[in-house]
Amino acid sequence: MSNQDSRIRNRQLRAYGVFAIAAILLVIIIIAIIGLFSGDAPADIQNSATPTPPAITATPTPENTPTSEPTPSEEATPTPSIIEKVVKTSQNGSVNLRAQASSDSQRVTTLKTGQILTVLSEENGWAKVRTQDNQEGYVSAEYLIDKVTGTVVNINSALNVRETASSTADKVGTLENGDTVTVLDTSNSDWTLVALSDGKIGYCSAQYIQIS
Known part of the structure; x- marks a missing residue:
């Protein structure tokens, strides 16, 4: 009976050993399966968050470049007027x-x-x-007196210039239509005292002198 009991016990022990090994393998497989599904996900899945849209950069509104004011043109220096007077x-x-x-x-x-x-x-x-x-x-x-110019007009031939305000006075020169003279005195309504271009001074009939 003792040998038979020993054999039965050995079989039982082997059966328990096989069962233990199988249980251990099952636990390992279960742990592996659990680790596969609950462990770190592949990088391409774990980081697959919703992509952030690129930030839209506002286009800056160009500043209005101030328009430079036109440089005023330089004004020409006015030529001083020439003042002429006559000796009298x-x-x-x-x-x-x-x-x-x-x-x-x-x-x-x-x-x-x-x-x-x-x-x-x-x-x-x-x-x-x-x-x-x-x-x-x-x-x-x-x-000195202001310079006044006179022009001979409406004369048919020649206008005599006389030494004094008289038609009988000596002639100092003659004038023609368009000739100009320097007027020295118009106080006599009939005669005008004039200076000729050659420097001679005399009187001529006032009606033929147009003063400008």
């Missing part, structure tokens, strides 16, 4: 042109009635002038 003393008189604005100053030259001068400045009764031959100096302003 007595009919055939003259006046001194001096180096300084003083009657005691050195005399530069003598100016005759009817002579045209360019006035450079005028102060304290004296005018700084330039003659037509470019001499400069000072003359008393009381001997």
Whole structure:
């Protein structure tokens, strides 16, 4: 009985061993299966979150570039107007042109009635002038009058210029239609005192002189 009991016990032990091994393998398989489904997911699945749409960058509104104001064009320096005056003393008189604005100053030259001068400045009764031959100096302003031009018109032949305001006075020259003269005096309604281009002074009939 003892040998038989021993054999039965051995069989039982082997059966238990097989059962234990099978149980252990089953546990391992179960653990493996559980690990497969509950473990770390593949990288491409685990990180498959909903993609974030790219940020939309607002296009900056261009700033208005200030329009530069046009540079004003440089204004031309106005040419100073030329002031011309005429010497007037007595009919055939003259006046001194001096180096300084003083009657005691050195005399530069003598100016005759009817002579045209360019006035450079005028102060304290004296005018700084330039003659037509470019001499400069000072003359008393009381001997200067504004330049007035007259033109001979409506004459059929020649207009006589006489020494005095009389048709019987000696002639000092003649004028034709279109000739111009420097007018010195119009106080006589019948006769005009004029200076000719050659410097001679005389009277001509006022009706033939058109003053401009």
